[in-house]
Amino acid sequence: MREHISVQYDQELESIRAQLIEMAGIVERQLEQAGQALLRQSSEPADAVIAADAEVNRLEVTIDDLCSHVIVRRQPTASDLRFILVTIKSITDLERIGDECSRIAKMALDLAIRAPISTRFPEFEEIQKTVEGMLRDVLRALFRVDTEMAAEVIARDKGVDRTYKTLVARITAEMEQQPGDLRSLLDLLWCARSLERIGDHAKNVGEYVIYLSHGYDIRHQPLEAKQREALGASHDD
Amino acid sequence: MREHISVQYDQELESIRAQLIEMAGIVERQLEQAGQALLRQSSEPADAVIAADAEVNRLEVTIDDLCSHVIVRRQPTASDLRFILVTIKSITDLERIGDECSRIAKMALDLAIRAPISTRFPEFEEIQKTVEGMLRDVLRALFRVDTEMAAEVIARDKGVDRTYKTLVARITAEMEQQPGDLRSLLDLLWCARSLERIGDHAKNVGEYVIYLSHGYDIRHQPLEAKQREALGASHDD
Numbered sequence: 001m002r003e004h005i006s007v008q009y010d011q012e013l014e015s016i017r018a019q020l021i022e023m024a025g026i027v028e029r030q031l032e033q034a035g036q037a038l039l040r041q042s043s044e045p046a047d048a049v050i051a052a053d054a055e056v057n058r059l060e061v062t063i064d065d066l067c068s069h070v071i072v073r074r075q076p077t078a079s080d081l082r083f084i085l086v087t088i089k090s091i092t093d094l095e096r097i098g099d100e101c102s103r104i105a106k107m108a109l110d111l112a113i114r115a116p117i118s119t120r121f122p123e124f125e126e127i128q129k130t131v132e133g134m135l136r137d138v139l140r141a142l143f144r145v146d147t148e149m150a151a152e153v154i155a156r157d158k159g160v161d162r163t164y165k166t167l168v169a170r171i172t173a174e175m176e177q178q179p180g181d182l183r184s185l186l187d188l189l190w191c192a193r194s195l196e197r198i199g200d201h202a203k204n205v206g207e208y209v210i211y212l213s214h215g216y217d218i219r220h221q222p223l224e225a226k227q228r229e230a231l232g233a234s235h236d237d
Numbered sequence: 238m239r240e241h242i243s244v245q246y247d248q249e250l251e252s253i254r255a256q257l258i259e260m261a262g263i264v265e266r267q268l269e270q271a272g273q274a275l276l277r278q279s280s281e282p283a284d285a286v287i288a289a290d291a292e293v294n295r296l297e298v299t300i301d302d303l304c305s306h307v308i309v310r311r312q313p314t315a316s317d318l319r320f321i322l323v324t325i326k327s328i329t330d331l332e333r334i335g336d337e338c339s340r341i342a343k344m345a346l347d348l349a350i351r352a353p354i355s356t357r358f359p360e361f362e363e364i365q366k367t368v369e370g371m372l373r374d375v376l377r378a379l380f381r382v383d384t385e386m387a388a389e390v391i392a393r394d395k396g397v398d399r400t401y402k403t404l405v406a407r408i409t410a411e412m413e414q415q416p417g418d419l420r421s422l423l424d425l426l427w428c429a430r431s432l433e434r435i436g437d438h439a440k441n442v443g444e445y446v447i448y449l450s451h452g453y454d455i456r457h458q459p460l461e462a463k464q465r466e467a468l469g470a471s472h473d474d
């Protein structure tokens with residue numbers, strides 16, 4: 001009987017892990033496709049992003065339920081429990097990345113009819129590439145519990161914020177000079193904001209990963225301290 | 238010994254509850270003050286909002302740590318555990334409401350130097366009042382595990398979205414007519430967006446409350462189903 005429960009428990013943990021990997025894969029694809037929709041003004045990837053939304057939502061709910069179930073029924077050990085708590089937090093951020101991708105995709109569909117305007121702002125290519133890399137690497141950090149990589153992803157968010165500020169300043173200046181393009185430019189501003197938020201969500205996941213391995217909270221601390229902590233300390237679990 | 242642990246455990250749960258109430262109170266006050274800063278172009282409440290940010294962040298980390306500690310050490314019962322899981326999720330949304338308030342406060346400080354512009358859009362008064370009410374009531378619903386009130390708060394978010402859409406349309410039209418006010422109008426647009434997001438966060442907390450009492454997930458279901466569920470079913474815990 002004990003054996004039987006332990007096998008079930010392992011299966012449940014494995015199922016959480018498998019579905020988290022599936023959800024992460026879909027959201028990664030959504031981000032790539034949102035970027036294609038925005039930068040190439042192509043409607044096909046935009047439709048794909050929006051279509052994937054329901055599946056991401058479904059996975060969030062399923063994983064969340066599974067995690068609660070395991071906590072209630074299985075009394076997981078400290079390290080399993082940490083993985084579950086980090087999962088509960090990460091899926092919220094992943095779901096919100098999916099939402100931001102859908103917003104970008106919808107605006108890209110709008111922009112496509114109006115003007116291929118994003119090419120006027122090379123910073124879009126840059127910020128898109130950076131947040132794609134952040135998401136890819138923070139997911140890798142999550143599955144491998146790699147705190148060095150997590151800290152490195154957190155550090156990259158500063159660059160996203162810088163590029164975002166430049167973009168906002170440039171788009172705003174363009175609004176004043178080209179009032180006829182105001183609505184398209186406004187949509188671009190929302191897209192820039194969504195990309196900046198995606199960077200924030202990736203950073204959040206990075207902070208959970210460090211929490212997962214060190215068992216103490218690095219949020220709301222200056223970056224230097226975070227990095228020192230993540231890079232210097234050894235796993236204590 | 239058993240008795241001793243049980244007393245400690247009760248104290249820990251009480252401490253989570255007390256600190257959650259404290260955090261909720263601060264964030265509620267931040268939202269009111271952000272509204273005053275925006276609608277009355279007053280800098281004093283804006284400064285207060287920004288000053289409170291550090292305390293909200295500190296409380297989020299402390300409560301989160303306490304919750305993890307109780308889960309790891311105390312093997313809480315199903316209903317205590319649900320309260321803890323809902324708390325873990327709610328504090329993220331509360332912290333983000335605080336962030337949005339700080340954003341509004343910073344923009345209100347900017348607007349104050351430029352033009353008392355928000356009075357041109359009476360919808361601000363309306364959306365501010367609605368999200369303040371949503372936050373107040375969803376917190377009450379959270380502490381009393383009142384699913385009827387939670388469902389009612391969730392339903393109000395539709396109204397926020399409607400007012401937000403009207404605001405965006407009106408501000409955008411004004412941008413085209415008054416290009417000289419573009420930068421102030423853009424700040425107002427960000428403020429409207431922040432208020433709309435605060436409504437979303439209040440709605441999230443409402444969904445956790447219903448989850449807390451029914452033990453099953455209502456997210457990503459149509460509103461009618463949610464309400465039926467919340468209003469029709471009796472507490473099953």
